[in-house]
């Protein structure tokens with residue numbers, strides 16, 4: 229399978245301090261990768277570097293055969309065709325839910341835009357909320373709008389930072405297989421950051437365990453569970 233996303237020995241720093249050091253991985257098209265690791269290990273920083281919000285100190289990032297980050301060049305987030313769902317939703321407060329989801333679809337005809345927004349509203353279970361404004365939705369509902377908005381532009385790569393953290397268990401259990409289903413149907417390549425191992429194991433084709441600035445293992449769920457790379461991964465996975 230052709231590697232669609234390649235991180236080649238990337239180092240990400242804040243000021244003088246490196247947060248991620250010489251990290252490499254490949255993700256084939258249509259696969260879902262997931263980063264796991266203890267709080268503060270750099271999962272979000274890594275996601276932000278892939279999205280183009282953080283420059284690299286070293287290495288390069290290649291997406292669909294295009295170099296999108298090196299220490300000397302950084303394709304802007306909006307130019308690299310990467311969608312991101314943030315922990316804090318980042319919805320437009322002055323737009324209703326339909327317009328939030330359809331924000332990136334202005335080049336479509338009114339009808340095509342309406343159909344696309346309707347499909348996404350249904351996907352995230354918010355068809356009855358199309359005309360509401362973000363402040364009148366629960367945190368979980370806002371998170372689902374953010375997800376629908378990110379999927380709307382059909383990005384080459386979808387990045388999800390703790391996308392389910394504000395959802396109740398029932399919604400999470402309903403949405404998770406639905407999300408995997410829709411990503412797979414669209415051959416959507418995605419990377420997810422989560423604290424929840426169960427979630428990672430249910431969703432991911434490839435799981436990455438990060439600790440001490442390094443990617444300790446990047447492999448299938450089965451391999452992570454049956455052949456952990458070292459004692460640290462073994463202990464972390466069993467926790």
Ligand SMILES: Nc1ncnc2c1ncn2[C@@H]1O[C@H](COP(=O)(O)OP(=O)(O)OP(=O)(O)O)[C@@H](O)[C@H]1O
Nearest residue numbers: 242243247265266267268269270271272273274423
């Ligand atoms: N803008 C910033 N400037 C300086 N240091 C930062 C900045 N953002 C994050 N850090 C530091 O970088 C490290 C990694 O943070 P990051 O948010 O990437 O971790 P994380 O694994 O996503 O954590 P969590 O699971 O708690 O969300 C932390 O030590 C954090 O304090």
